[in-house]
Amino acid sequence: MEKDLEKKLSGLSIEDAKESFSLSDFNLSKTVGTGSFGRVVMAKLKKDKKKMPYALKILKKTEIVRLKQVDHVKTECKVLMMMDHPFIIKIKGKFKDNKYVYLLLEYICGGELFRLLRSECRFINDVALFYITEIACTLEYIHSLDIAYRDLKPENLLIDKEGHLKITDFGFAKIVRDKTYTLCGTPEYLAPEIIQNNGHDKNVDWWALGILIFEFLAGYPPFYDENPWEIYKKIIEGYFEFPSNIETKAKDLIKKLLSVDPSKRLGSGSTGAADVKKHKWFRGVDWDLVYNREIPPPWTPSMESEDDTQYYDDYPDSTDPVEEPSVEDQELFDDF
Numbered sequence: 001m002e003k004d005l006e007k008k009l010s011g012l013s014i015e016d017a018k019e020s021f022s023l024s025d026f027n028l029s030k031t032v033g034t035g036s037f038g039r040v041v042m043a044k045l046k047k048d049k050k051k052m053p054y055a056l057k058i059l060k061k062t063e064i065v066r067l068k069q070v071d072h073v074k075t076e077c078k079v080l081m082m083m084d085h086p087f088i089i090k091i092k093g094k095f096k097d098n099k100y101v102y103l104l105l106e107y108i109c110g111g112e113l114f115r116l117l118r119s120e121c122r123f124i125n126d127v128a129l130f131y132i133t134e135i136a137c138t139l140e141y142i143h144s145l146d147i148a149y150r151d152l153k154p155e156n157l158l159i160d161k162e163g164h165l166k167i168t169d170f171g172f173a174k175i176v177r178d179k180t181y182t183l184c185g186t187p188e189y190l191a192p193e194i195i196q197n198n199g200h201d202k203n204v205d206w207w208a209l210g211i212l213i214f215e216f217l218a219g220y221p222p223f224y225d226e227n228p229w230e231i232y233k234k235i236i237e238g239y240f241e242f243p244s245n246i247e248t249k250a251k252d253l254i255k256k257l258l259s260v261d262p263s264k265r266l267g268s269g270s271t272g273a274a275d276v277k278k279h280k281w282f283r284g285v286d287w288d289l290v291y292n293r294e295i296p297p298p299w300t301p302s303m304e305s306e307d308d309t310q311y312y313d314d315y316p317d318s319t320d321p322v323e324e325p326s327v328e329d330q331e332l333f334d335d336f
């Protein structure tokens with residue numbers, strides 16, 4: 001398995017991407033999201049008569065280099081190309097020019113799960129259970145490829161037109177067989193072993209799942225403070241309190257996932273995901289129905305057309321002048 005994966009990844013040049021495009025092939029419209037080094041814009045292929053909307057992730061080369069993210073961007077692209085799962089965003093292609101690299105993704109119209117969570121304040125048990133089963137099923141798949149996702153949070157979970165989840169943003173994904181030591185992720189969702197730089201592996205995703213279940217049911221994360229250093233302190237101490245509305249089985253699962261000692265964390269054993277899926281909070285869940293998208297979603301977007309952007313915020317157009325990277329930095333993207 002390890003050898004196969006190695007071969008697959010090393011043999012997979014990003015140049016193999018499905019089709020080759022250039023920016024002039026597209027009409028760009030609204031920005032639907034922004035990130036640390038670029039934006040995500042709705043785009044349509046000029047030659048496509050059906051005018052199918054895509055999400056074009058446009059990343060500035062100079063910013064990628066400045067933030068030392070060249071390898072992360074390349075990994076994101078490679079990992080997305082090897083993934084094939086009902087709850088993972090599909091990549092349609094990639095290309096670059098002198099200033100930017102571009103990832104062409106399917107457009108997901110329902111917005112971030114974060115928006116739905118904030119509008120409802122918190123989810124009732126069955127709604128949380130629906131979304132968590134889709135995420136657990138996806139983590140099982142990602143981990144089976146020896147990949148840690150490392151950025152689980154409500155902003156990276158999009159809702160598709162049928163109401164099912166699509167996980168996006170594989171910028172921090174990493175192939176991990178042993179431990180890795182990079183500090184990455186969002187403060188509230190960081191596992192204690194990442195903060196303490198003790199080396200971490202796929203178990204950090206099970207920790208983040210515990211944070212997510214808590215936040216879905218409570219409406220706020222278990223470890224919170226205005227100051228990120230205070231958040232880190234609370235995470236390392238591992239002390240949190242449940243609000244009264246969370247039911248006992250959910251509390252038990254959250255406690256087992258939020259084990260500060262990663263070796264005692266549910267999901268950390270050799271049977272990882274299967275142990276999580278067996279927990280009593282999931283009793284009665286038919287995991288085949290989950291995988292086949294046959295469980296009716298609690299909410300579906302009401303779309304006027306395929307390219308409806310009502311569930312995304314408005315962002316101002318990009319007006320900053322963007323520089324070309326130096327010749328040396330430009331070479332870093334040769335194999336993209």
Ligand SMILES: Nc1ncnc2c1ncn2[C@@H]1O[C@H](COP(=O)(O)OP(=O)(O)OP(=O)(O)O)[C@@H](O)[C@H]1O
Nearest residue numbers: 032033034035036040055105106107108155168169
């Ligand atoms: N395929 C898509 N369809 C619709 N909207 C999308 C899509 N992909 C991303 N978005 C929107 O753009 C936002 C930013 O995307 P993404 O997280 O992939 O960018 P990023 O540059 O990696 O961000 P970050 O700096 O947070 O890592 C998402 O939170 C979402 O709102």
